Amino acid sequence: xxxxxxxxxxxxxxxxxxxxxxxxxxxxxxxxxxxxxxxxxxxxxxxxxxxxxxxxxxxxxxxxxxxxxxxxxxxxxxxxxxxxxxxxxxxxxxxxxxxxxxxxxxxxxxxxxxxxxxxxxxxxxxxxxxxxxxxxxxxxxxxxxxxxxxxxxxxxxxxxxxxxxxxxxxxxxxxxxxxxxxxx
Amino acid sequence: xxxxxxxxxxxxxxxxxxxxxxxxxxxxxxxxxxxxxxxxxxxxxxxxxxxxxxxxxxxxxxxxxxxxxxxxxxxxxxxxxxxxxxxxxxxxxxxxxxxxxxxxxxxxxxxxxxxxxxxxxxxxxxxxxxxxxxxxxxxxxxxxxxxxxxxxxxxxxxxxxxxxxxxxxxxxxxxxxxxxxxxx
Numbered sequence: 001x002x003x004x005x006x007x008x009x010x011x012x013x014x015x016x017x018x019x020x021x022x023x024x025x026x027x028x029x030x031x032x033x034x035x036x037x038x039x040x041x042x043x044x045x046x047x048x049x050x051x052x053x054x055x056x057x058x059x060x061x062x063x064x065x066x067x068x069x070x071x072x073x074x075x076x077x078x079x080x081x082x083x084x085x086x087x088x089x090x091x092x093x094x095x096x097x098x099x100x101x102x103x104x105x106x107x108x109x110x111x112x113x114x115x116x117x118x119x120x121x122x123x124x125x126x127x128x129x130x131x132x133x134x135x136x137x138x139x140x141x142x143x144x145x146x147x148x149x150x151x152x153x154x155x156x157x158x159x160x161x162x163x164x165x166x167x168x169x170x171x172x173x174x175x176x177x178x179x180x181x182x183x184x
Numbered sequence: 185x186x187x188x189x190x191x192x193x194x195x196x197x198x199x200x201x202x203x204x205x206x207x208x209x210x211x212x213x214x215x216x217x218x219x220x221x222x223x224x225x226x227x228x229x230x231x232x233x234x235x236x237x238x239x240x241x242x243x244x245x246x247x248x249x250x251x252x253x254x255x256x257x258x259x260x261x262x263x264x265x266x267x268x269x270x271x272x273x274x275x276x277x278x279x280x281x282x283x284x285x286x287x288x289x290x291x292x293x294x295x296x297x298x299x300x301x302x303x304x305x306x307x308x309x310x311x312x313x314x315x316x317x318x319x320x321x322x323x324x325x326x327x328x329x330x331x332x333x334x335x336x337x338x339x340x341x342x343x344x345x346x347x348x349x350x351x352x353x354x355x356x357x358x359x360x361x362x363x364x365x366x367x368x
Contacts, residue, residue, distance in 0.1 A: 016346040018243050022313055026338060026345050044303040047310070049282055055202050055275035056212070058245040063272075063279040072280050079272050083252075086244025090252040091264055093238060101237040105357060110241045112330060112356020113349060114321035118314055119334030120345060125310040132303040147304045154308035167206065171305050179301015180294055 002070045003077050005035075010062055010081035018110075019117045021058025024082075026120040028065055029127050037069035041131045048175075051168040058082070146182055190259045191266045197224060198251045198270030203278075212247050226254055247271060326359055 009031060017023040025047070032040045046068075050060035059079060066078025093100050100106060133147045154171065157163050178184070197219050205212045213232070220226050235253050239246035248268055255267025289295045322328050330352055337343045 012346060015243050016349050017245075018349065019240060019317075021245050022310075024245075025310075030345050041303070044306050045286075045299055048299075048302045048306050049279070049286070051206075051306075051309070053275075053278050053282060054204060054206055055278065056245050056247040056271070059202075059248070059272050059275045060279050063275050064283060067280055067283045075276055075280050079276055083244065083248045083268050083272060086242065086248045087252050087264055087268055089242050089244070090238075090249050091256050091261055093242065094253055094256050101234070101241055104360070106241055108357045108360035109353040110356065111323075111327075111360060112352040112354070115318065115327040115331040116334040116348060116352035118317035118321045119331045120338055120348065121310065121317065122314045122331075122335050123338035125307060125314055126339060128303070128310065129307050132300075132307050147300075150301075151304045151307050151311075154305055155311050158308060158312040168309055169206070171309055172302055175302040175305030176298035177301070178305070179297045179299065182301070183297050184300035184304070 003073065006066055006069055006074055006077045007081040009035075010066070010078045011084055013062070014082040014085040017058070018113055021056050021061070022121055023117050024058045024061060025124040028061060029124040031065070035069070038065060040127055042068065044128050044131060047128075048172050052172050144184075147184060150178060150182075187259060191263060193224070194255050194258060194263055194266045195270035195273075198255075198267045199273050201251075202247070202271040203274030212250075216250065220254055226258055231257075326355075330355060 013024050013027040017027060028043055028046075029040065031037060032043060038046070043065075046061055046064040050057050050064060053060055059082070062078045062082040063075045067075040069078070097103075129151070133144055133151060135142060135144050154175075158171075201212060201215050201219055205215045213236070216232055217229065221229055221232060232250070235250045236246065238253075239249040242249060248271060251267035251271040252264040255263035255265070257263075259266070286295075290299075318331060322331055334348055334352060337348050338345065
């Protein structure tokens with residue numbers, strides 16, 4: 001049953017995505033290879049919409065993935081399953097553990113996990129890049145240089161201090177305009 | 185009943201926070217401070233900041249962890265449930281609405297071009313996130329090794345994402361134990 005599969009998959013994501021909403025991205029990318037709920041290309045749209053609407057990005061992405069998989073009930077099941085592990089863990093921490101984040105073992109675990117989470121998101125971005133920039137027409141694969149230049153240009157602009165503060169919504173809107181102008 | 189009123193208040197407060205902030209995580213902090221600390225007086229500023237520290241090193245979405253914690257402190261486990269439900273409700277409503285509207289327009293050329301442009305910009309935004317996270321997460325040589333190793337495992341091997349996270353945590357603990365012996 002799809003709801004049970006959704007519940008199990010998103011509970012797992014909730015349990016293992018550590019360090020904020022974007023940490024769920026590699027798991028969502030993983031799902032594209034195992035289920036036909038949404039394609040990797042649709043995942044890119046989901047990221048854009050989740051960043052441009054209110055609410056935590058991780059929740060928005062889970063809702064969207066669940067909606068694509070099984071409509072509104074799917075959205076509800078995916079979102080609630082994603083939050084369930086946190087609910088249990090936080091209540092346990094609040095009840096039993098003082099100074100949880102100061103515990104040396106906890107610190108050691110996260111010393112190892114932090115760079116790895118960055119790498120895993122890097123992997124998901126790599127997959128997204130392949131979709132956004134590499135095209136296959138008639139069995140021939142080629143790189144779309146316009147897209148590659150725009151991607152690199154936007155990344156470099158993001159390193160400028162004043163531009164960094166702009167809301168992602170502004171960047172995404174700019175992306176839409178560029179896409180229409182260049183007929184991408 | 186007093187308790188039911190409290191649960192209602194928790195739901196409404198976190199509904200407001202979920203519906204009026206973009207991005208989750210740190211972007212949510214000012215709204216949390218006003219609603220939870222200043223208006224409702226449910227916890228202190230320090231507790232919110234502690235919660236963020238715990239959120240960094242527990243699974244799940246940071247905003248959900250905070251909603252659970254505040255709800256739990258106010259009305260026990262069921263309070264945690266209501267805080268979380270309030271937080272995710274706007275996301276479910278908004279995302280399902282946007283997704284169903286988008287389905288009707290997704291075949292129009294202008295929408296196709298816009299989404300193609302957006303996908304490229306999403307890559308730039310995500311690359312920037314990876315860059316920032318890597319800068320913060322990689323504090324020494326081992327961090328660099330973990331970053332490279334995690335990326336290679338995710339891209340070129342079928343090792344599940346969750347397993348990579350677990351391996352990274354174990355590596356962190358072993359490295360810290362070993363490192364301390366070296367210091368002494």
